[in-house]
Amino acid sequence: MLKNVEVESSVGRVPPARKAGLSLFLSRLVKQRTLVFMSVPFILWLFLFKYVPLWGWTIAFQNFKPAKSFGEQQWVGWKQFEFMFSDDRFLQVMRNTLAMSLINFVLGFATAITLAILLNELRAVAFKRVVQTISYLPHFISWVVAATIIQTALSTDGGIVNEVLLALGLIQEPVLWLGVGKYFWGIMGVSEVWKNVGWNTIIYLAALTTIDPSQYEAAEIDGAGRFQKIWHITLPGIRPVIVILMIINLGQILETGFEPQYLLGNGPNLDYSENLEIFILKYGMNLGNYSLSVAAGIFKTVVSIVLLFGANHLAKRMGQDRLF
Amino acid sequence: MKTSRKWILALLSTIVVTAAVGCSSGNNNEAGSGSASPSPSGSESAPSSQAASEEPKPDPVTFTYFNARADKDVETKQTDIGKILEEQTGVNFKIEHLVGDINTKIGTMIASDSYPDILQPDTAIDKIMEAGAFIPLNDLIEQYGPNIKRVYEPYFNLMKAEDGNIYFLPFSAVVGEYKPNPVIDQGAFWIQNRVLEEAGYPKVKTFDEYFKLIEDYAGKHKDEKLTGFMSLTHDWRFFATTNPPNHLEGYPNDGEVQVDLNTMDAKIYATNDGTKRWLQKLNELNANGLYDKSSFVDNYDQYLAKITSGKVLGYFDYGWQVQQANQTIKAETVKNGGDDSLEYFPLPIVYENNIKDQYIDPSSFINNRGIGITKSAKDPVRIIQFFDNLLTDENQRLTQWGIQGVTYEVDDKGRLYRTQEQIDKLKDIEYKRQVGLDYFEYYWPMYGQGSTFPDGNSVSAGRQPEVASASFTEAEKARLAKYGVQTYAELFAVPDDRPWYPAWSIALEQGSDAQIYTAKKVDVQRKYFAKIVLDPPSKFDANWQEYLNEYSKLPVAEYEATMTDEVKKKVAKIRGN
Incomplete structure (x- = not known):
């Protein structure tokens, strides 16, 4: 992973050609034919699976019926988009999607980086390994199981969360955590962290190993303490990785996932748990309105592209490493 | 350098060739199985x-x-x-x-x-x-x-x-001849046998009598952590919480609507007084600590687990939906040496004494399954x-x-x-x-x-x-005898003839207002039922009003018109042949 990042950034730094032109392009092509040849299968793959399906976007402008052939479909223009944007719930759904995404985004980065640095500072290898293993075990549990664990932990009869809070005297009677809409985002944030923090540290731990130990030694001679070393050496050392990951993740900000919200969502917390994916499932797939599903998908893609370019541009302006 | 390049090329071509072979062999397999199975001779x-x-x-x-x-x-x-x-x-x-x-x-x-x-x-x-x-x-x-x-x-x-x-x-x-089911596999208000036993097997017919029994029993056994009543709200099974007012008013399970026997007009009941009374009762039970708050959060499995726990005194549901739980309790009964006081007894509860219950399905032809x-x-x-x-x-x-x-x-x-x-x-x-x-x-x-x-x-x-009757235990037979019947079905009224039944099997056109209504109304009800029931009774009227306002934004009239129309069409099809 890290290698890729380095390769990409070094490729990006190739000085722009001075004597531009077809001849240069061709001579380069011949020179790098092995590389070109190697990339052919992947470009084909990319084209076949990422660009060809874009043809399906036409469905968004039809009243699509699976049984009919393309010529027989009824064209309806922007009707699906109009339905989507004029629906009261859609605004709420967008709010939920963005809120949960941002919470995941911020918490995800903060906790993963913190844990990675803490692990890096550990000297007892055995302890480090144990912590690492335990912290990334939940990543391998499927959401169906994880949701049941969360439901049980939050239940009003004998759920561990209520029991502990009662014992500490923080609450007077058990709280129906999943039955109060306002708590839902918090529950989602904590659950996501619990499930993914260990997994997310892996990439930072890998990045940390590339920092030259002599920098730490030099800092030590200069009299830097632990926190100063973290602040001045460790964090700047992994900054490129952080920035790249942030850009990539920003592009996926509308992808809050589907399973946790679907599995933990219920009547009382509906106003906070319903995200874009569930909206699409309810009003698109479940009603057999495939056109609406596609329209929502297009909308998501457009937002993602805007965010991705925006973040990349911002990184460029701030003189940071960037994706492209 | 040269050799390494050759190696790369060789490797790549191997990959490409294997991929190609892989794909085509897959095709061969499919073609093979396809041609083998039609087997005209057979x-x-x-x-x-x-x-x-x-x-x-x-x-x-x-x-x-x-x-x-x-x-x-x-x-x-x-x-x-x-x-x-x-x-x-x-x-x-x-x-x-x-x-x-x-x-x-x-x-x-x-x-x-x-x-x-x-x-x-x-x-x-x-x-x-x-x-x-x-x-x-x-x-x-x-x-x-x-x-x-x-x-x-x-x-x-x-x-x-x-x-x-x-x-x-x-x-x-x-x-051949139509025989109704002697066991209740359709809707009923279920009550634990021990509640009936302690009250001395009274006749229970009305809504108020039913909940009075539960309240009394729970009152006498305060320290047992009992749940008076609960309901099933998970996913598509939510209808187990929205249907009861319909049954309480003496209608069979026609889905979202009550269909008039004479005029065959279909009307929704989600906003009528029956539903209001039902929710008010749940709200009151909840305020008295008798309703299981988790009802609105639990999934189907958790719901079934609660029924089998024996702590729940009563619930409304359809027999086929709780069959699994009932069988588990039956197995427990056998283990306990035949003490079936934790099993449930189905009752045809209605709002008022003069209403004829219609819990049992009329003979019907379900043409959309x-x-x-x-x-x-x-x-x-x-x-x-x-x-x-x-x-x-x-x-x-x-x-x-x-x-x-x-x-x-x-x-x-x-x-x-x-x-x-x-x-x-x-x-x-x-x-x-x-x-x-x-x-x-x-x-x-x-x-x-x-x-x-x-x-x-x-x-x-x-x-x-x-x-x-062989599947009834002696205790069950004795209990039924107290009510003067031999099977549970005899407690329930004979279903009236409803040729359109069931209205829920009517197919709605994709993308029509009526269809969108069915999707949206569930969301509205999911949200407001929970709120109306779980908030303190002082907020009941305000919440109910809010629910009505929200509901009035749905295409109710279009839905009712479609349903009335379809019911009449179906009846014409059957009668006119």
């Missing part, structure tokens, strides 16, 4: 579907069947009944069941345009129809299905789609012959009763019955699967439930009085 050698054993055995063939309900996947030839049917027809089915969300599963099938050979799409049947996934069966039935014709012909009018074709076979074609052959089917003829062969009296007895001497007996008068031991053994779902009853007694072309054989025996084993 289908022609079995001209009549009563493929008797003396005829040359037809080629064995395996078809796929996706059944949209939850169960263990199986190959029918691994079950005892399936084995016998395979010997008759040479056909084996690989049954796959539903895991997860039905609409997602069916939606994926439609999107990829690939289906199993036969399909039971349950609630997603409209989508399958719209996708044109089923093949028309008219000619196949005409040519290969004398038995299908015999059983289903009276209903052909109702089975025909707009274009006049029949695309699937429903499960509810009654053959069924099993069909898909356009992916490799050999429709073999399948329709298998279906036809299922619909003989002998094979109906086989699939409904099982194997003589093993799962049922015949007495000297020709009456079918089950011994106590057989009944107990069949309570074990694993055993039922192994025999095959679990897989064959429903979701196949069949004599509808409530049918009778020409010799007077009931087709469904459960509706045979000998079996029904």
